[in-house]
Amino acid sequence: MSTSFDKFQKRKLISSYFSVTLSIALILFLLGTLAFVIVNSQKLVNHFKESLQVNIYFSATAKEAEINQFQKSLAMAEYTKSATYVSKEEAAEKHMKELGENFVQYLGDNPLQNSIDLYLKADYVTEEQLADIAIELKGATFVDEVAYNIPLVSMLNDNVKTITYYMLIASGVILLIAILLINSSIRLSIYAKRFIIKTMQMVGATKRFIRRPFILNNIKLGMIGAIIAIAGLTACMSFLDKKYPNLELLNNIPVLAGIFGGIFIFGIIISWLSTFFATQRYLNLRTDDLYY
Known part of the structure; x- marks a missing residue:
């Protein structure tokens, strides 16, 4: 017991x-x-901040030497995480894969521009600093446009x-x-x-x-x-x-x-x-x- x-x-x-x-x-x-x-x-x-992409588009008259020099100086900038050159042919090929059709053949010409995909360091991903960087980049005469998702930055x-x-x-x-x-x-x-x-x-x-x-x-x-x-x-x-x-x-x-x-x-x-x-x-x- x-x-x-x-x-x-x-x-x-x-x-x-x-x-x-x-x-x-x-x-x-x-x-x-x-x-x-x-x-x-x-x-x-x-x-997430460093995943934000800034697209720098070059004018059709931009020379290859100018773009190369611009990319090198961009890579050395304190705000840059990475900067990748994308030719208009590469951009067209990417878009054709996404769309599933050959829009270049349909249009008879490639309307896209040579560009650089720029990714910034996290500390610089604010509305004010992005605006200042965009103004600086647009200072180059051969840069046609600098584009990024402004609402996304604010929301983030x-x-x-x-x-x-x-x-x-x-x-x-x-x-x-x-x-x-x-x-x-x-x-x-x-x-x-x-x-x-x-x-x-x-x-x-x-x-x-x-x-x-x-x-x-x-x-x-x-x-x-x-x-x-x-x-x-x-x-x-x-x-x-x-x-x-x-x-x-x-x-x-x-x-x-x-x-x-x-x-x-x-x-x-x-x-x-x-x-x-x-x-x-x-x-x-x-x-x-x-x-x-």
């Missing part, structure tokens, strides 16, 4: 440990994901400000929820042992002596939960890095180490604090109050 009861108690204890560890792991995974998004948000924003910068604002609010809310959920999980596990705590206190054990094994045990669970969360984050980031290699998500080792270290330390601290206050609560209760 006692053996069956011991097995039941052991299964109950393991189940309690498992639920606490899983709760901590899931919440730390969520926090780690949020931290990863916040840290890499600027990189994502820069990626406005959305960045809005997303950053809401992300900060979401971070605070999620952090608060994480603390409350981890605290709740640990308090429930301590609640199941409230009579053991009170019994130990009644036989003369000090509060510090009673708290110590609970704190150490839950710190271990917090560490295990943090390790599980870190493993999950690593797997997710590896998947994203393979799918979007241009973002270079795994290249910044110090940032990754900071996020993983922060998750591990947070798991330990919140487990320690939650256990301390949960055990302290039952240590301060009268025996009669344990039943409510």
Whole structure:
């Protein structure tokens, strides 16, 4: 009979440990994901900004030597990420593939112009700086037009400000929820042992002596939960890095180490604090109050 009861108690204890560890792991995974998004948000924003294309079209009278010299000077400009020359024949071929028909044969002539596809560094993708760059580029007599999507630039910068604002609010809310959920999980596990705590206190054990094994045990669970969360984050980031290699998500080792270290330390601290206050609560209760 006692053996069956011991097995039941052991299964109950393991189940309690498992639920606490899983709760901590899931919440730390969520926090780690949020931290990863916040840290890499600027990189994502820069990626979209640097994908904005500025088309520089040359007049029909522009000489090849002038265009080559212009492209070289453009490549050396502080705002340039890349500058690729596109001849009107290459542009026509690209358009024919997109349209699925030979419009040059239909028109009898190629109406397109020689051009350069310019991509700017993220810091220069603002309405004001793009306007200044366009004026500078139009200063060359053989440049016919400088075109880019003005509404897209405005929308991109406005959305960045809005997303950053809401992300900060979401971070605070999620952090608060994480603390409350981890605290709740640990308090429930301590609640199941409230009579053991009170019994130990009644036989003369000090509060510090009673708290110590609970704190150490839950710190271990917090560490295990943090390790599980870190493993999950690593797997997710590896998947994203393979799918979007241009973002270079795994290249910044110090940032990754900071996020993983922060998750591990947070798991330990919140487990320690939650256990301390949960055990302290039952240590301060009268025996009669344990039943409510």
